[in-house]
Amino acid sequence: MKKYKVGLSFIGMSSLLLLMSPLANAADPATAKKDMTMSDMDHSSMDMSDMDHSNMDMSGMDMSDMDHSSMDMSGMDMSDMDHSKMDMSDMDMSDMDMSDMDHSKMDMSGMDMSDMDHSKMDMSDMDMSDMDHSKMDMSGMDMSDMDHSKMDMSGMDHGSMDMSGMQGGEAPADARSSDYSNGVPYGQYGKPMMMGDMPLWGVSVDDLGYQFDDDQINYEVDAWYGVDERRLSFRSEGSIQTQDEKEIDSLTSLAYWKPLSIFWNGEAGVAYDTKNDKPALMAGIVGTMPYFIETDARAYLYSDGQVRLDLGAEYEWRLSQRWVVIPELGLTAFSKEDSDNHITKGFNELDAEVRLTYETLSRQLAPYVGVSYETALGSARGQRRQENESVDSSSLTAGVKFWF
Numbered sequence: 001m002k003k004y005k006v007g008l009s010f011i012g013m014s015s016l017l018l019l020m021s022p023l024a025n026a027a028d029p030a031t032a033k034k035d036m037t038m039s040d041m042d043h044s045s046m047d048m049s050d051m052d053h054s055n056m057d058m059s060g061m062d063m064s065d066m067d068h069s070s071m072d073m074s075g076m077d078m079s080d081m082d083h084s085k086m087d088m089s090d091m092d093m094s095d096m097d098m099s100d101m102d103h104s105k106m107d108m109s110g111m112d113m114s115d116m117d118h119s120k121m122d123m124s125d126m127d128m129s130d131m132d133h134s135k136m137d138m139s140g141m142d143m144s145d146m147d148h149s150k151m152d153m154s155g156m157d158h159g160s161m162d163m164s165g166m167q168g169g170e171a172p173a174d175a176r177s178s179d180y181s182n183g184v185p186y187g188q189y190g191k192p193m194m195m196g197d198m199p200l201w202g203v204s205v206d207d208l209g210y211q212f213d214d215d216q217i218n219y220e221v222d223a224w225y226g227v228d229e230r231r232l233s234f235r236s237e238g239s240i241q242t243q244d245e246k247e248i249d250s251l252t253s254l255a256y257w258k259p260l261s262i263f264w265n266g267e268a269g270v271a272y273d274t275k276n277d278k279p280a281l282m283a284g285i286v287g288t289m290p291y292f293i294e295t296d297a298r299a300y301l302y303s304d305g306q307v308r309l310d311l312g313a314e315y316e317w318r319l320s321q322r323w324v325v326i327p328e329l330g331l332t333a334f335s336k337e338d339s340d341n342h343i344t345k346g347f348n349e350l351d352a353e354v355r356l357t358y359e360t361l362s363r364q365l366a367p368y369v370g371v372s373y374e375t376a377l378g379s380a381r382g383q384r385r386q387e388n389e390s391v392d393s394s395s396l397t398a399g400v401k402f403w404f
Contacts, residue, residue, distance in 0.1 A: 200227070201224065203221070204221070205219070205220070207219060207220040208400055210398060211397050212398075213393065214393065215241065215242045215243050216241050216242060217240045218399075219240070222235050229259065231256075232255075232256065233256070233269075234252075235252070235253050235255070236250055236253075237250065238251060238274070249274060250274045251271060252271060252272050253267075253271035253298075255270075255284075263287045263288045264285055264286070265286050267282070267283065267285070268283045268284075269282050270282060276302065278304060279303055280300040281300070292315065292316070293315050294315070294316075297311050298310045305336070307336075308332070309334075310332055311330065311331040312328070312329065312331075313329050322358055322360070323356070323357070323358055324356075324357045324358075325354065325356055326368075327352075327353075327354050328354075329350075329352050330351040332347070332348050333346060333347045333348060337379075342380075344378060347377040349380065350374070350377055352373045353370055353371070353397065356369055365400065365401075365402045366402065368399060369396075369397070370396075370397045370398075372397050
């Protein structure tokens with residue numbers, strides 16, 4: 001029998017080769033990259049401000065479980081980085097400070113952020129006033145499902161944003177014409193007129209009644225012609241004596257009417273007063289005060305320098321759909337005394353009337369009965385006493401008001 005002896009040098013070399021084989025595999029960059037996982041790594045203490053990430057391929061890296069909340073990326077230059085293949089849908093960026101980042105060179109056209117939840121992003125302290133968004137290509141971004149309700153962008157400066165391509169601006173060349181003709185002539189009937197541009201007219205007789213105690217007929221008539229933006233207005237009010245000389249005292253005006261606001265309209269024109277037998281220039285404002293009080297104020301400048309001011313207020317108190325109680329007040333004042341026409345300086349007369357009306361015929365006709373009261377004011381009371389005229393007077397009235 002032969003015996004062989006194995007040397008110690010052979011056993012040592014074999015063991016050394018077995019020990020070095022794992023180290024050789026660890027030194028292979030390809031093998032190391034496949035086996036690397038950074039999901040459990042703590043990057044909070046890493047300073048990457050001087051690192052060049054421009055040539056790093058992070059497309060296969062899984063960073064969904066990484067904690068970036070404590071990372072300081074204020075000094076990082078990521079302008080040349082390709083983020084198009086990064087999957088950040090599961091990343092929590094609510095605590096990231098991106099106020100000093102330059103996003104002007106970021107190409108976000110290939111990024112799909114439709115599933116990203118921005119509701120937890122606190123952008124209230126972010127200063128984006130110096131950010132240049134002019135080079136950002138967001139044409140391919142789908143942000144229809146993004147929740148921006150909690151984003152505070154009150155401090156952003158949008159003055160340099162180009163929104164010329166957004167909806168609005170000039171109409172396209174093939175747009176429909178404003179008159180719906182599309183270039184087709186109207187023929188023998190001419191261009192149709194829209195309802196808003198059609199001039200209309202109206203007549204309103206607010207008062208046509210008889211005062212039994214004074215034996216006179218009072219009237220107030222308004223007529224107009226035009227559109228909602230401008231009208232020609234005619235107005236006349238006064239009284240007609242039914243006994244003795246049957247005098248007619250009237251104040252008639254022709255004015256241009258125009259809305260001043262939602263509830264107020266302005267008037268300006270000329271007038272003639274038969275009692276003074278003088279023409280005058282007229283200007284006034286007519287409208288509705290709060291609580292639906294119809295108000296009118298008109299001033300008249302006569303040819304002799306006299307100024308007359310008429311103030312009136314009227315309210316409709318509806319008892320039912322047909323029965324209406326209408327109280328009315330009127331004041332008259334003059335700027336100077338005129339003894340020939342029995343006028344004193346200041347307030348001269350106060351008129352008050354209450355009428356009970358019944359609206360019929362589609363509310364276009366309303367007969368009424370009521371009580372009227374008239375009194376002199378100020379110096380006019382003493383003047384009437386000197387001329388043996390009554391200072392106060394009241395009368396039953398009956399009449400009709402209508403419009404068409």
